[in-house]
Amino acid sequence: MKSKLLKTEKxxxxxxxxxxxxxxxxxxCLAFKGVEGSVPFLHGSQGCATYMRRYVISHFREPVDIxxxxxxxxxxxxxxxxxxxxxxKNVMAKYHCGVIGVATTCLTETIGDDTPRLVKEFRxxxxxxxxxxxxxxxxxxxxxxxxxxxxxGFHSAVRAIVDQLxxxxxxxxxTVNLLPGFVSPADIRYLKEIVHDFGLNPVVLPDISETLxxxxxxxxxxxxxxxxxxxSIKGMGxxxxxxxxxxxxxxxxxxxxxxxxxxxxxSRRLGTPIGLRETDIFMDALKEITxxxxxxxxxxxxxxxxxxxxxxxxYISGKKxxxxxxxxxxxxxxxxxxxxxxxxxxxxxxxxxxxxxTAIKTVTEExxxxxxxVLDNVDFYDIEETAEELKPDVLLGSSKGYKxxxxxxxxxxxxxxxxxxxFGAQRICQLGYKGTQDLFDMIVNAVIQAKQDRxxxxxxxx
Amino acid sequence: xxxxxxxxxxxxxSPISWHEIIRKVPAMTNTIFAExxxxxxxxxxxxxxxxxxxxxxxxxxxxRACVFCGSRVVLYPITDALHLVHGxxxxxxxxxxxxxxxxxxxxxxxxxxxxxxxxSDVIFGGEDKLYRALTxxxxxxxxxxxxxxxxxxxxIIGDDLAGICRxxxxxxxxxxxxxxxxxxxxxxxxxxxxxxRAMFQLVGTAPTDDISxxxxxxxxxxxxxxxxxxxxxxxxxxxxxxxANITGDxxxxxxxxxxxxxxxxxxxxxxxxxxxxxxEDEYQIPFLRVSYFGVEDMAESLYNIAEFFKDxxxxxxxxxxxLVRDELxxxxxxxxxxxxxxxxxxxxxxxxxxxxxxxxxxxxxxxGMTVELVGSQTGTEEDYKELHEITDPGTIIVDDSNPLELSxxxxxxxxxxFVGGVKERPIAYxxxxxxxxxxxxxxxxxxxxxxxxxFAKEVYSTVMSPVWRFTPRKKALYSKALETDVCHEIKAxxx
Numbered sequence: 001m002k003s004k005l006l007k008t009e010k011x012x013x014x015x016x017x018x019x020x021x022x023x024x025x026x027x028x029c030l031a032f033k034g035v036e037g038s039v040p041f042l043h044g045s046q047g048c049a050t051y052m053r054r055y056v057i058s059h060f061r062e063p064v065d066i067x068x069x070x071x072x073x074x075x076x077x078x079x080x081x082x083x084x085x086x087x088x089k090n091v092m093a094k095y096h097c098g099v100i101g102v103a104t105t106c107l108t109e110t111i112g113d114d115t116p117r118l119v120k121e122f123r124x125x126x127x128x129x130x131x132x133x134x135x136x137x138x139x140x141x142x143x144x145x146x147x148x149x150x151x152x153g154f155h156s157a158v159r160a161i162v163d164q165l166x167x168x169x170x171x172x173x174x175t176v177n178l179l180p181g182f183v184s185p186a187d188i189r190y191l192k193e194i195v196h197d198f199g200l201n202p203v204v205l206p207d208i209s210e211t212l213x214x215x216x217x218x219x220x221x222x223x224x225x226x227x228x229x230x231x232s233i234k235g236m237g238x239x240x241x242x243x244x245x246x247x248x249x250x251x252x253x254x255x256x257x258x259x260x261x262x263x264x265x266x267s268r269r270l271g272t273p274i275g276l277r278e279t280d281i282f283m284d285a286l287k288e289i290t291x292x293x294x295x296x297x298x299x300x301x302x303x304x305x306x307x308x309x310x311x312x313x314x315y316i317s318g319k320k321x322x323x324x325x326x327x328x329x330x331x332x333x334x335x336x337x338x339x340x341x342x343x344x345x346x347x348x349x350x351x352x353x354x355x356x357x358t359a360i361k362t363v364t365e366e367x368x369x370x371x372x373x374v375l376d377n378v379d380f381y382d383i384e385e386t387a388e389e390l391k392p393d394v395l396l397g398s399s400k401g402y403k404x405x406x407x408x409x410x411x412x413x414x415x416x417x418x419x420x421x422x423f424g425a426q427r428i429c430q431l432g433y434k435g436t437q438d439l440f441d442m443i444v445n446a447v448i449q450a451k452q453d454r455x456x457x458x459x460x461x462x
Numbered sequence: 463x464x465x466x467x468x469x470x471x472x473x474x475x476s477p478i479s480w481h482e483i484i485r486k487v488p489a490m491t492n493t494i495f496a497e498x499x500x501x502x503x504x505x506x507x508x509x510x511x512x513x514x515x516x517x518x519x520x521x522x523x524x525x526r527a528c529v530f531c532g533s534r535v536v537l538y539p540i541t542d543a544l545h546l547v548h549g550x551x552x553x554x555x556x557x558x559x560x561x562x563x564x565x566x567x568x569x570x571x572x573x574x575x576x577x578x579x580x581x582s583d584v585i586f587g588g589e590d591k592l593y594r595a596l597t598x599x600x601x602x603x604x605x606x607x608x609x610x611x612x613x614x615x616x617x618i619i620g621d622d623l624a625g626i627c628r629x630x631x632x633x634x635x636x637x638x639x640x641x642x643x644x645x646x647x648x649x650x651x652x653x654x655x656x657x658x659r660a661m662f663q664l665v666g667t668a669p670t671d672d673i674s675x676x677x678x679x680x681x682x683x684x685x686x687x688x689x690x691x692x693x694x695x696x697x698x699x700x701x702x703x704x705x706a707n708i709t710g711d712x713x714x715x716x717x718x719x720x721x722x723x724x725x726x727x728x729x730x731x732x733x734x735x736x737x738x739x740x741x742e743d744e745y746q747i748p749f750l751r752v753s754y755f756g757v758e759d760m761a762e763s764l765y766n767i768a769e770f771f772k773d774x775x776x777x778x779x780x781x782x783x784x785l786v787r788d789e790l791x792x793x794x795x796x797x798x799x800x801x802x803x804x805x806x807x808x809x810x811x812x813x814x815x816x817x818x819x820x821x822x823x824x825x826x827x828x829x830g831m832t833v834e835l836v837g838s839q840t841g842t843e844e845d846y847k848e849l850h851e852i853t854d855p856g857t858i859i860v861d862d863s864n865p866l867e868l869s870x871x872x873x874x875x876x877x878x879x880f881v882g883g884v885k886e887r888p889i890a891y892x893x894x895x896x897x898x899x900x901x902x903x904x905x906x907x908x909x910x911x912x913x914x915x916x917f918a919k920e921v922y923s924t925v926m927s928p929v930w931r932f933t934p935r936k937k938a939l940y941s942k943a944l945e946t947d948v949c950h951e952i953k954a955x956x957x
Contacts, residue, residue, distance in 0.1 A: 013602075015595035016551060016578035023552030045614055045646035046518050047528025051556035054884050063888040065865050070518045073647050076618065083520045090495060090521030094866055106550050107614040107646060110584060145550040146615065147581045217892050218934035220869035400558075 018380035020324055020350030020400070022418075023145035026052045027153030028103035029066050030182060032139070034206020035161060036227035037098025039067055039091050043084050043115055044105030046070040059418040060185075060212045060426045063224070067091045067100075071107060080108050081118045088122055092133045095222050098230055102140040103157065109144035116140055137230055139164050149351040151326050154182050155246075155253045158205060162236060162255040168263050171235030175201045176289060177242035177265065179255050181272060181328055182417065185213035186429035194432060197295045198286045203232045203239065205255070213426040237263030241289050243282070245272040247359035248327035271363065272328050273431050274439065275336030276305065278363070282432070301433035308437060309340055312444040317341045319447060322387045322404075324348040324397040325416040327356045327376070333396055333415065334372070335363035336436060342443070344372040345390040352377045380404070394446060409454075411446040415439075493870040495519055501862060503846075506855035512846045514861040518649070523864040525812070525885050526839045528645035530613055531557070532653020535902065536733050537609050537641065537660065538571050539563035539684045540712040544605035546575045548592050548623065549613025553645070554578075561902040563684045565711050566691075570605055579615065589621050596630045596638065606714035607637040609660060617644030637714070639663050650814070651732050651840050658737035661708065661717060665741060668715060670722025674703040675774045678767065679723045681738055682730030683754070683909070685710025686902060692910035693754055696764060699785050700778055702771065708734055721745040725770055727752045727763075730815055732840060754909035755821035755917075757793070757828055761786045789911040797828070800918040805830035807878040807925055812837045812860070812868060812886055813900060816845030822881060822900065823852050829918060834875035837863050865889055876939070878925045894933030896924030 029040040029052055042049045049068035056064045069087040071080045084102075091100055104115050119140045123130065130136065141160035143153040158179060180191055188209040195202035210226020236242075242256035242265050249269070251257050256267035273282040279302075283294050294302075319342045323330050327349045334344045347360050357374045364371060373386065384404055395401050395412040399421040405412035419425035429435040448462055494502055500513040518524035530547075534557050538545060547554035558574030565571065577595045579588050592610070600608060608630070612623050623640040631638040641660045643653050678697065683690045690710040697704055705723040706716035726738045726749035738749035750770060752763035768782035809826045811819050816838040823833050836849055837860035849859050858871055869889050872880060880890035883901025890897040898920045900908065908917045930936045 013595075013598055014577070014591055015546065015599050016554070016576045017599075018558060018574050019551050019555045019576065019578070021551060022555050023550060026552065041521070045528050046524055046526055046649070047531050047645045048552065049523070050525065050527040050885070051531070051552070054560075055556050057884055057888055061888060061891070063865060063892055065523050067521050067523050068518075069520045070522075070524065071646050072517050076614075076646050086519075087521030090519065094493070094495070094521075105614075106552075106579075106584075107618065110615050110618045144581070144584075145552045146579050146584050149551070214892075216894060216933045216935075218894075218938055220866075220873065220889070220893055222866060 013381065016379045018400070020348065020379050020383065021149035021151070022055070023150060024143035024148050024153030024156070025103045025105050025145055026055065027150035027155070027182070028101065028141050028143045028157035029064075030056065030150075030208070031154045031157035031161070031206045032099070032101030032103070033064065033211050034208040034227050035099050035101065035233070036229045037136070037223055038101050038227060039065060039095050039097045039099070039223060041067040041069070041087065041091060041100050041102045042105055043069045043080060043102055043113065044071060044107045048105050055418060058420045062212050062214060062426070064212070065095075065223075067095075069108075076107065076111055080111065080113045081121075084113070084115070084118050085122045085125070088119075088138065089126060089129065092129065092136055096133065097136050097223050098134070099137045099139060101157065101161075102138060103143045103153070104141070105143070106145045109142065115142065137165060151182070151328075151351045151353075152253070155249060155255070159253060159255045159258060161205065161233060162258050165230060165233045166236040166259060166263070167234045168237035169234050170238040171229075171231045172201045172203075174199065175203050175232070175235065175239040176286075177236050177239045177256065177259060178202050178204045179242065179244040180204060180431075181245050181249070182326060183245075183272070183431060184426055184428050185209040186427045187431040187435060190429050190432055190435060194298070195286065197297065198290050198292055200240070200286070200290060203236055204228060205233060205236070237265060239265050241266045241268060241285075243268045243270060243285055245270055246328045247271045247331050247362065248353045248355040250355065271335065271359075272332035274332035275339050275436055276302070276309075276433075277339060278332060278335050279432050279436060298433060301437070305433045305437050305440070308440055312440065313341050315444050316447050318343060319393040320345045320390060321394050321396055322346045322348070322383070322390065322392040324350075324383055324395075324401060327351055327353040327359070329416050331356070331359040331363055334360055336439070337396075338364045338367045340440065340443075342394070343368075345392055346373045346375070346383070346387050348375045348378050348383050348386075350378060393450075394443070396443075411450045413443055413446050493866045495522060498522065498862075498867075501860065502867070503850070503859045505850060505853055505857045505859065510847070510850045512843065512850075512859065512861060514841055514843055514846060515651075516862070518862055523866070524839075524862055525864060525868075526862060527650055529648050529650065529653040529656065530611060530643040530645045532650035532655075532733075533611060533641050533643035533657040533660070534653070535561070535650075535684070536654055536657035536709060539565075539709040540607075540609075540714065540717070541565040541571045542568040542606045542713055543570065544575065544596075544599055544603060544608040545571060545611070546577065546592075546596060546599060546608060547611045547613065548577045548588065548616050548621070549579055549611075550615060551576055551578045553611070553613045561684070562686045562905050563710055563902075564686075564688050567711075567713075570603060575599060584615060584619055587619060587621055588616065589626055592621065592623070592626050593630065596626070597634065600630070600634045600636065605636065607639065607664065609639050609641050611641045611643050613643070614645040617647065637664055637667070649840060654733045655736050658734060658740065661737055662740045664714060664717045665737075666718070666721045666745065668718035670719050673705055673719070673722040675724055676701055676771050676778065677703040677705050677723045678725045678727050679706045679708055679720045680704055680710075681708045681726055681728045681734040681749075683707070683710045684902065687905050687907040689754070689907045689909035689913065692907060692912060696785060696910065697767075700764065700768060700782050701775060702767065702778070708737065721747065723747060724774075725750060725767070727767065729753055730817060732815055732817075732842075751817075753817060753821045755818065755913065756825035757790070757911065757914050758824050759821045760909075760911060760914070761790075793911050793915055796915055797918055800922050801828070801830045803922060803926055804918075807831045808834050808875060809921075810835035810868075810872055810875065810877045810880045810895075812863060812880070812882045814839045814883070816841030816849060818900065819845075820848060820852060823849070825914065825917060828914070829921060831878075831921075833857055834877050835860070835871045837861060869893060873935075879921055894930050894935045896921075896927065896930070898924060
């Protein structure tokens with residue numbers, strides 16, 4: 001909290017300067033993008049959808065269609081119901097979608113629209129048209145942007161999808177539910193590969209691996225292929241187990257908890273698997289579910305990773321890092337940095353998270369004597385003010401920290417969301433042994449390059 | 463926990479795919495909503511008539527933004543003002559430093575300040591938070607003025623924005639101006655108007671000494687990639703003084719004495735025309751509509767300015783002619799090379815304001831290219847009439863379009879390049895079509911004579927790239943063309 005940040009007696013700043021979070025409906029749209037045949041739909045004014053589309057497109061470089069009920073002044077006064085219904089009807093008619101994911105905005109929450117009721121009314125009033133368009137599912141989630149951040153919006157949407165669609169109608173055998181949180185398309189592809197290699201069928205929710213990183217097309221796909229099939233979501237209640245990543249995710253927010261409560265599918269809550277220790281825990285979970293040993297391919301990946309830890313440790317030993325971003329990503333990165341000998345000096349998130357501090361302590365206490373400074377609910381002004389004194393050697397986080405990296409002339413390793421000033425964000429894989437390997441190489445090289453660039457000698461051999 | 467006894471060899475995933483389901487749905491061939499039919503026109507097919515300036519259709523995925531966006535776009539480049547967004551975090555975060563409006567001095571505009579309203583503020587009101595945020599920020603960053611943007615929610619909870627602004631203005635001694643930009647109260651144009659009303663509060667509040675009779679304000683240029691500096695340099699060579707940049711590389715003190723200028727130059731559809739009209743009514747300053755894009759429009763704009771001042775300074779026309787001559791003699795030979803390569807290629811245009819579209823149609827013609835589609839988010843009836851006049855038969859003209867329509871037009875017209883903004887880019891790229899960013903995020907200067915050359919380079923770099931032949935759509939076209947050629951050859955041999 002801000003009050004912890006300021007050591008002096010002055011009043012904490014009321015305004016947020018250069019935010020380190022986005023708003024809740026954006027997170028919900030990202031989650032809805034990971035369901036097959038789904039069109040995210042914002043119940044609010046037109047600007048929200050357009051702004052978020054642009055923000056998300058600039059990261060993924062993919063078409064991102066987000067529909068809107070486009071409320072005007074009269075709707076704000078008399079209620080947004082008619083426009084919501086008209087919008088749903090239009091999306092259904094033009095997109096031929098399998099799912100419409102309706103997220104509310106601050107406008108519709110404040111004018112008091114009862115969105116779940118409106119959606120129910122729509123289902124009753126337009127039953128014939130729904131039938132005619134293949135009975136698309138409509139999922140709704142409450143995401144006023146004055147409550148929580150994009151992280152909460154994301155998890156609320158995932159939970160709403162499970163809550164409103166999951167059942168125990170079997171779709172496949174030997175499935176395991178994997179709820180990875182907001183990770184990259186490349187991460188999801190790799191996670192699916194891992195689960196497959198254990199002989200399991202993964203149901204990854206949400207699965208943005210194709211929808212937000214699709215191939216070139218000859219015809220414009222109204223809704224991009226890929227995403228978690230609705231039939232698979234319906235079968236989530238029959239899975240062998242659920243694995244949900246997120247040490248900072250409260251049980252009340254976990255989608256796997258819904259499945260456990262309702263269908264008795266055991267929920268395994270793990271940290272996001274970055275680094276050896278967190279990935280080992282993930283592998284252990286898969287071993288336990290399948291009673292299998294770890295496939296040799298991953299033994300080798302693990303072995304190479306340990307080998308590289310040794311080869312690279314001197315370059316980075318004792319370097320000080322500032323990590324910022326979504327709580328679970330920061331925790332996972334902190335865990336990883338701790339095990340390679342980089343000292344996390346500030347772990348910060350723009351989101352409000354009660355579990356953040358404990359999670360950081362859990363992943364660092366085994367190795368570090370002194371816990372890093374941990375701040376939640378902060379903006380880049382706070383991060384700058386705190387980090388300046390800590391004199392970091394490297395920054396890890398979204399591209400929004402670039403100004404700090406430029407000011408202090410230290411490298412920024414771009415991870416998380418958004419990455420608006422580099423190419424290929426959707427293809428950054430940082431999970432598992434292989435992803436950690438890429439990440440490790442990237443960090444070591446960033447440190448080497450900073451040293452090389454600053455050196456008057458111009459070493460070609462480091 | 464489920465028992466592992468159910469484990470068998472994993473079967474490949476086989477739930478019924480959504481794509482199979484939708485195949486059973488009757489195919490909808492029509493991409494255009496019935497409600498939007500009169501917002502699309504194909505030149506030559508029927509008498510010209512177009513509807514526009516309507517509220518966006520719910521569910522149509524309009525490319526438009528909101529009132530707030532309109533205000534933010536116009537005011538944001540004022541570099542030494544505090545821009546505080548009063549609302550939940552989203553509105554501020556999505557407009558943080560996303561546009562390349564450059565400054566030659568202060569850079570307060572490149573930060574994002576928000577009151578970040580929380581649930582309790584929505585319930586109990588955000589006035590106190592706004593007051594404290596404002597006073598703290600003014601103390602911390604010492605701006606020359608503050609703009610306080612209203613967002614959707616502020617319009618609903620009814621915070622007295624104007625009252626707080628007045629109070630802080632009295633206490634801090636700088637202008638603190640509320641911007642009535644609640645997102646839902648109209649579209650982007652309403653936001654432009656709110657911004658103009660906000661700026662008008664500054665105009666006329668400082669002395670106008672040392673202003674030449676040959677003087678202008680530059681309205682509707684946002685100094686993207688340093689463009690306003692190009693225009694200022696031309697004006698300097700003509701002997702015309704610039705009083706205020708409105709708003710690219712803008713300063714509060716310049717705005718305050720903008721009423722001392724002899725003429726307002728207005729670029730960009732709609733965004734600042736309201737301010738020009740207010741200044742005309744209040745201070746009798748005439749305005750001239752100009753465009754700095756493309757050879758013809760740039761030259762014509764400069765000539766019109768010279769024409770305006772010719773009675774005050776008879777030499778100004780001579781200087782302007784010399785300027786245009788110099789610039790063109792340098793530009794034309796370079797442009798010719800690009801034109802040779804681009805001759806006959808096809809373009810599509812979808813931009814925010816229609817005024818830019820006029821210039822783009824002409825600019826493409828200059829490169830020997832045809833325009834197959836042209837549209838805008840916020841064009842007026844007059845704008846579309848003009849577009850209808852300057853385009854070729856068969857051109858599609860569209861108002862407030864959406865991805866489905868745009869993608870179908872691109873495919874139908876088989877264009878080589880699409881000009882638009884970030885939201886249009888992936889539509890083009892996914893279909894294997896070249897793209898030029900002509901929106902506020904652009905990092906290449908496209909104004910002025912040098913801008914025309916940059917534009918040609920941009921168009922060339924994408925249209926002539928070798929990558930298209932590998933994309934599925936073009937690949938199909940290539941092989942079809944090849945097939946046809948082969949058929950012709952075979953037939954020729956047979957005959």
